[in-house]
Amino acid sequence: MDFKLNAQQEEFLKKIKKVCMEEIAPGASEIDSGNKFPSENLSRLASEGLQASMIAGEFGGAGNDLALGVHAIEVVSRACPSTGMAVGTSMFCIGKTIETHATAELKKDILPELAKGSIIGAPAVSEKESGSDISYAGTTAEKKNGAYIINGTKICVINATESGIILVPAKTGDSISLFCVDSKTPGVKTGDPYKTLGLRGACACDVIFDNCEIPEKCLVGAEGEGMKIINDALDFLRLCIAAVANGISGAAFDISKDFSENEQAFGKPLATRQPIAFRITDIFVETDIARMLTYQAAWKKSQNMNSASFIALSKLCASETAVRNTNRAINVLGGAGIVQNCAAERLYRDAKLTEVLGGDSDLMRGIVAEDLLDE
């Protein structure tokens, strides 16, 4: 068992961290208040090789595993959770799913573009009538003259306003198939970005497919195999969300530590007050545990071990930990933590979304329990 990354990976993370702290963190508040997709941040991170980090060498990537990926998304999210969510969703849920399941032709078309950061991906999984129950999909894909015609509406699609490709599960006959749709295809329409509670930069919106015709090669995996692949894609997405949540927890620690060390109350630094110090200790300890579980989950997934329940467990732990920790951070900062657009208030809202997105805590507990009872 090893708890360390290699020297090259450490070096890469240091580089990403520097860019994030110096260039990305200062703009986090503006991205949130403006409901603004962080395009510039994504370009900047692409120039540092973030989007290429987990893609195989033959497609222009650096070939790192998921463990490095969750570390990197955590670092980005510590500076700006919206940016972490946007870029992570594309890297994990789209990039890794395409790399694992798409045909060689599709991979050659898409992966180098994802690696360069010239396009980003959006997962269009949920529908109005079915949140996490994909089998219930109302969206259909009809095969016609060597093409598929997609019809239906997906909701809460992260990255959709800016995306180049959209991953769409749709009914083909009685079963589900998965498609990778170029967002410029005629018939693809994106709605206005939602005004969400948090993670506002990772703009979610509706995507409508209206007689959208896509070539056959856009099928990911075999026809009718969509459920299996989506479960894989959801594993990747949940790893990403866990990493974002850990970044939020890390940021909650940073602001609490900084504030308590520098601010005085009754003539003494806040950090010398036991309730404050212990509260920050709890942030630190629980973040530490959530991180270890997330790293372990990523490692298991990259070893192709049966990891769905461990990933659900780490997503559950990381997201609920982030909610508790941002709550604690506000208690440390007091009045300074409840003002609109201050970091504590923003992180508090961002954290809540990690609990809900990618399958909520109830669903995660169900997955964990099912696996326990199955053994």
Next chain:
Amino acid sequence: MMEEYEKKSEFCRPAWNKLAEFGIMGLPFPEEYGGAGAGVLTTCLGMEALAEGGASEGLTLSWGAHSILCGIPIWLLGTEEQRQKYLTKLISAEWIGGFGLTEPNAGSDAASLKTTAVKKGDKYILNGSKMFITNGPIGNVFVVIAVTNKDAGHFGISAFIVESEFPGFSVGKELDKMGHRTSTTSELIFEDCEVPAENLIGQEGMGFVMVGKTTLEWERTCLLAAGIGSIQHALDESVRYSQERHQFNRPICKFPAIQHKLADMKMLVEGSRMALYRAAWMKDQGIPAMLEASICKLFMSESGLKICDNAVQIHGGYGYMREYPVERHYRDTKLGTIGAGTSEVQRQIISKMILNPKKAKGGK
């Protein structure tokens, strides 16, 4: 077998001897003293397996006091003569060992220790008492911490090897505990107790440094390893019970309210396990793990309370009955947030390591 001793609240000598046969007493020690030469992580895995198999926490606690708290300082800081004389006997289980730091009026606050050791010729004369000492009533040898120079603070504290046969040594009455009932506990009393000078461990004044740097890190990993096995056992029992117990025409594991409890337990078990393996792995790599050991101790013990609470809840009325192991786990696990530094002490240690308050500005 353990259940019977559990009911009688008695040390289980047959199980103890069985552990010795399997080489458990010598797990972390070098082969030249009869040990197995296992690393910290391997020792942890051994203890975990033992507890996961349902071995009583009392037994593993006695092992911890014997092999870790008594054995480790003799091995790492003792002289070759001390190792030959005492460590070999601990490993073979010919003798039972223990460790005396806590006093009636001094827990984790080592500065308020009252037991003194005064050098007289080739002997140290010990006076005072030690409280809550695991293996007290049955131990043959104890590592005892005493003040040799009360003006030198932490550097005025020394460690001694004290045999129960030394003149002036006696044992108080056996203490009646909430849990860990197969492990015996008592006060140790020193009345002009004569300890040969060669039984000093290391140098005079090294007692506290020794406790801090060697024993406690081991304690917060290896001793906790049995803890992870116990909470895993509580989870396993709960999974099994929820599948067997039927209510409203279905096994209770079909109810989400039960499933979600199981999931929460699993999450806490896995988080604790990661914290434990990391701290043990770091110790094996020679990386200082004071922070990680405290995190592990704090998180695992507090998780243990939640896990065992859920385990009893899932078992319902049966969980409240002595014949179900989760009832025992519920009581045993409470020691976790108290022994080897309470949760509050752990939070204090961690907060000092992670926070660096700026000095107050003048006039503010």
